[in-house]
Amino acid sequence: MIGDQSGREHYDYLIVGAGFAGSVLAERLASQHDAKVLLIDRRPHIGGNAYDEPNEAGILYHKYGPHIFHTNSDQVVDYLSQFTEWRPYEHRVRAVVRDRLVPIPINRTTLNELFDLDLKTDEDAAAYLASRAEPVADIQTSEDVVVNAVGRELYELFFQGYTRKQWGLDPSELDKSVTSRIPTRTNTDDRYFTDSFQAMPAEGYTRMFERMLDHPNIEVRTGVDFREVRDSVDYGHLIFTGPIDEYFDHRFGKLPYRSLTFDHQTLEQERFQDTGTVNYPAPDVPYTRISEYKHLTGQQAPVTTITYEYPSAEGDPYYPIPRAENQELFKRYEALGDETEGVTFVGRLATYRYYNMDQIVGQALATFRRMDGKREPHNADAVAAA
Incomplete structure (x- = not known):
């Protein structure tokens, strides 16, 4: 990377967060604008909550709970298909109600x-x-x-x-x-989603992210917090995909989130349940659902890995809590963000909204198009001047 007079490395963009929003923008800016990008994440890996890895038994599991890809956007599919093959998969969920296992949505x-x-x-x-x-x-x-x-x-x-x-x-x-967001159906369609495209990355999400970020203009640093590098790295523009209230040091107070804890278990049996996910709505059951990854990945193995999911008030921010007063608080941070020069806020945490993965990819691609559009008049002026 180019250094400045102080010897610090210089990047065109510093991107905070290596999930979908940050990774898509890193790839687009590097490949389309020839920009030099530093992508950082405080976690020890790329991929955000979609990160998956083989466990000790060789089962590919999702560390942060099941991520099922589905979309109606051809643009999003075409973009991601540059970095992965797909395994067709239609997710089905059952709920344990009155000691019966029944389809949900109803x-x-x-x-x-x-x-x-x-x-x-x-x-x-x-x-x-x-x-x-x-x-x-x-x-x-x-x-x-x-x-x-x-x-x-x-x-x-x-x-x-x-x-x-x-x-x-x-x-x-x-x-x-x-x-x-949860439909009620009168037909017998027991698929959880009805999108036109439903599939899983054939080699997993992490492999897809690795290909996306495999560009000479992109430097990835994991296990690094923004505060550790913000003053030691020279960059032209910041793209921030973390919690917007955290960026502003919780100036107006913390935005409320629900978190999750996960209990991953590998069992000495080939199959645990008949569908990828089983929900447990009963209030006396402490977890909300159990997921089994071999349904999602199509892996064949004599053992299987499942995950019990427990909602939590503490921990990593997963779900913005949709209440009017929380939205009002976010609007204050959003207005502050709009007034702040040199930074673009993108993604679930930065915009305090629950988005599916395809929606985040779409948001990141739209953000890139806006950034691209702002370059064009400058480039046209330069050509005219020449």
């Missing part, structure tokens, strides 16, 4: 199995759900969304306990967006 099969019904058509299921629904005139909370759609019994069986565990709050205290 569909016609769920209703038939749980209530010993014989609903034969979409119309039958729609009529049944309508008969259970308890209309809410002014839908404000997550509880309102579900009760309005399917009634209180299904709400309590599938949503109330799970949501209380996941968020540490009752659904009546959470924004309606939380449960609005």
Whole structure:
């Protein structure tokens, strides 16, 4: 890298966070703008929460819980396909309810199995759900969304306990967006997602990130905190994908997050459960779900690795807590960020929103296009001057 007069290394961009947002921007800036990029992450690895690795038994597992790739964006698929082959995979989830294992999202099969019904058509299921629904005139909370759609019994069986565990709050205290993301179906489609593209990186997420960052203009340093390098590295522009409140030293107070802890176990058996993930909505079960990775990866082995997932109030920030007062606090940080020269905030933590992986890739690509667009008038002026 080029040094300045003080002998410090110079980079065009310092990017904080080697997850999807930071890695995509590093790749785009290096490959398309010939920019010199330093990419850092406080964790000892790249890939952010999507990081996966083989454990001692050789099972490829996701250290931070299951990450299932799905998207309706051809642009995102085309971009990532430069760095990975794909293994087709459609995720299916079951929920343990009243000692039965039933599909979730709720569909016609769920209703038939749980209530010993014989609903034969979409119309039958729609009529049944309508008969259970308890209309809410002014839908404000997550509880309102579900009760309005399917009634209180299904709400309590599938949503109330799970949501209380996941968020540490009752659904009546959470924004309606939380449960609005979970559909209720009248057909028998038991896939968790219905996106047009559903697949897993054939060699895992980490291998995909390694290929993405394999560029001579990109230097990657892991196990490094931003505060350790911000004053020792010379850079033209900062891209920050960490928590925006942390960047500003929590000036207005901390933005609230829910965290997770994971209990990874390798079992001396070929298969543990019939689907990739099983949810446990009951409030007396401390974990929210168990995932088994061989469903996702297609690996063949005499042993299997599973993960128990426990929501937590403390730990790494995973889920912004969707309440109006939290959004108001974020807006104060966002306004401060907009006023701050020389830094671009991108990603889930920097924008305090829950995004799927494909949405983060799309956001990073859109951010690059804006940066690219700002260069063009300058380049055109330079050509005209010449």
